[in-house]
Amino acid sequence: MRESTLWFWHIIAGAVILVLLGLHMAIMHLDEILGLYMDPTGWESVIARSQQGFFMVTYILLLGAALYHGLYGFRTILFELNLRKGTQKLITWLFLIGGLFLFVYGTYVAIAVYQMKEVAS
Amino acid sequence: MSEAPSKVTFEVLRYTPGADAKPRMQSYEVPAPKGLTVLDGLLWIKENLDPTLSWRSSCRMGVCGSCAMFINGLPRLACANQVAHLGGAKVVVKPLPNYAIIRDLVPDLEPFFAKHAAIKPYLIRKQVEELEHPTGEYFQSQEELINYIQFAYCIKCGACLAACPTVATDESYLGPQALAQAWRYIADSRDEGAAARSQEVFSGHGAFRCHFAGACSQVCPKGVDPAFAIQLMKQYMFRQKLGACKEQHGTAVAPPVENWTPREGVPKAPEHSV
Numbered sequence: 065m066r067e068s069t070l071w072f073w074h075i076i077a078g079a080v081i082l083v084l085l086g087l088h089m090a091i092m093h094l095d096e097i098l099g100l101y102m103d104p105t106g107w108e109s110v111i112a113r114s115q116q117g118f119f120m121v122t123y124i125l126l127l128g129a130a131l132y133h134g135l136y137g138f139r140t141i142l143f144e145l146n147l148r149k150g151t152q153k154l155i156t157w158l159f160l161i162g163g164l165f166l167f168v169y170g171t172y173v174a175i176a177v178y179q180m181k182e183v184a185s
Numbered sequence: 186m187s188e189a190p191s192k193v194t195f196e197v198l199r200y201t202p203g204a205d206a207k208p209r210m211q212s213y214e215v216p217a218p219k220g221l222t223v224l225d226g227l228l229w230i231k232e233n234l235d236p237t238l239s240w241r242s243s244c245r246m247g248v249c250g251s252c253a254m255f256i257n258g259l260p261r262l263a264c265a266n267q268v269a270h271l272g273g274a275k276v277v278v279k280p281l282p283n284y285a286i287i288r289d290l291v292p293d294l295e296p297f298f299a300k301h302a303a304i305k306p307y308l309i310r311k312q313v314e315e316l317e318h319p320t321g322e323y324f325q326s327q328e329e330l331i332n333y334i335q336f337a338y339c340i341k342c343g344a345c346l347a348a349c350p351t352v353a354t355d356e357s358y359l360g361p362q363a364l365a366q367a368w369r370y371i372a373d374s375r376d377e378g379a380a381a382r383s384q385e386v387f388s389g390h391g392a393f394r395c396h397f398a399g400a401c402s403q404v405c406p407k408g409v410d411p412a413f414a415i416q417l418m419k420q421y422m423f424r425q426k427l428g429a430c431k432e433q434h435g436t437a438v439a440p441p442v443e444n445w446t447p448r449e450g451v452p453k454a455p456e457h458s459v
Contacts, residue, residue: 068387071419072426143389144354 070136076135084126111177119177127170135159193217194327195226197238198279201288201427208286211235211276217268223276224252227290240290245404250342254290255279260344262406281347298342300359303365303385309378310435324439329374336369336414338407340376344432345401347409357390361411368414371421376435377435383422 091113095104103109113119139159143152195215200208205384213234215226224242231238240263242252247265254263256278257271268276284292308323310316345361346352359367367386371379386392392415403409424430447453 066387067389067391067393068383068422068426071387071393072423075423140394144351144394146355 074133074136077129077136080125080129081133084122084129087122088126100160114174114177114179117178120174122173123174128167131163131167135163188323191217193221195225195230196275196277197227197290198311199238199289202286219269221268222264223254223256223261223266223268223271223278224274225427226268227263227278233381235322238290239288248340249267250340250401250406253281253344253347253406255281255347260347260404265406266456281343283349284343292343292347296356297346297360297362298341300363301341301366304359304363305378305382305388306366306374308370308376308435309381310375311377315438319438321408321441323375323383323440324436325374327332332374333369333372336365336372336409336411339366339405339409339411340407341371342406343413344404344406348400350398350400351396351440352392355390355394358394359385359391360393361386361415363416364395364409365401365409365411365414368418368421371418375435377433379421379433386418387422392422395419 081101090098091100092104095102114123136159139155142155195213195214196210197213198208199205199211200379208334213230215221215229217226224245227238227240227242240252242253242264243249244251245264247262250262252263253260255261256263256266257273257276259280261362263278278290280286280290281292282299308316339362343362345365349358349361352433364386367382370376371382372388393410397412397416399412402409402413405411421430428454
């Protein structure tokens with residue numbers, strides 16, 4: 065894929081993170097002002113959110129955006145170390161496979177928790 | 186401005202690859218009359234103390250860009266910097282960083298010009314016939330000129346690449362000079378070559394490697410702002426991906442000016458020789 069396309073998605077991922085991380089921060093730290101969840105880090109609240117379709121989708125979106133943004137940024141930093149072409153290719157593949165694995169695993173967890181009928185507290 | 190001292194010490198880097206094991210600093214005492222530039226000082230050393238000292242210079246008026254050197258810790262033009270303005274009684278002169286040294290203060294600018302050539306620094310048009318056999322001038326309004334004119338002031342001295350932290354780590358990075366020149370042509374209303382340049386400009390060693398340190402803009406002796414040009418280019422690429430950029434259509438040839446009379450006393454322009 066052309067570098068310009070990768071960079072374009074890097075910026076888009078950054079914008080997605082800005083919105084979703086903002087939402088996360090608001091829920092976690094402005095609970096007394098917003099009054100959404102009285103104990104946002106408590107077990108009940110975490111499970112309650114995870115079993116809502118909206119949060120399941122945003123978790124997956126945030127996971128994908130954060131993984132892409134972080135790994136592409138890290139790859140960029142590594143590439144500035146004057147690496148050989150072969151090493152650059154190896155890093156690209158390692159990050160791609162590692163990133164996809166983490167995304168699939170995280171997505172599986174988000175969907176599995178969403179689909180759970182009852183969760184023991 | 187501080188008072189010019191009667192004498193100033195020039196500490197100059199000396200190095201001849203192949204002959205010297207490593208670069209060394211050599212000191213020279215130079216008389217410092219009012220208005221002495223660093224270039225004047227080097228010329229005085231060469232004429233009176235050491236004819237073997239090497240550097241590049243030509244116009245002595247900040248136009249040609251040949252005499253860019255690392256003076257007192259910053260890339261500057263030797264001809265455009267007076268010793269009195271630098272402050273202190275010592276001037277440390279080294280070749281531009283981020284370039285190989287040919288000899289003493291002479292940097293190897295070949296990679297620099299290769300990068301400049303790679304971005305196709307000339308007008309590209311779909312209709313080659315008009316370019317090859319022009320029937321007139323391509324129209325350009327004052328507003329269209331303002332879009333790129335500051336980037337056209339580049340004198341190719343190489344100071345921006347010497348200041349760039351990304352060039353220091355990634356030697357394949359196109360660098361602020363070439364990228365600013367690419368934008369100078371992409372932003373030119375007469376040009377249609379954005380697609381032809383995108384291969385280089387948006388490659389892995391192109392505009393996206395810029396960290397926006399801004400050092401290039403800080404040291405440019407002509408007030409060009411290459412860092413700004415690179416950000417404009419990133420914005421252009423982003424808008425292009427979103428489909429928000431119109432396809433480039435270079436302006437047409439301007440119609441001949443009719444019904445005009447020359448101002449009194451202005452001599453007639455010479456006839457075309459080619």
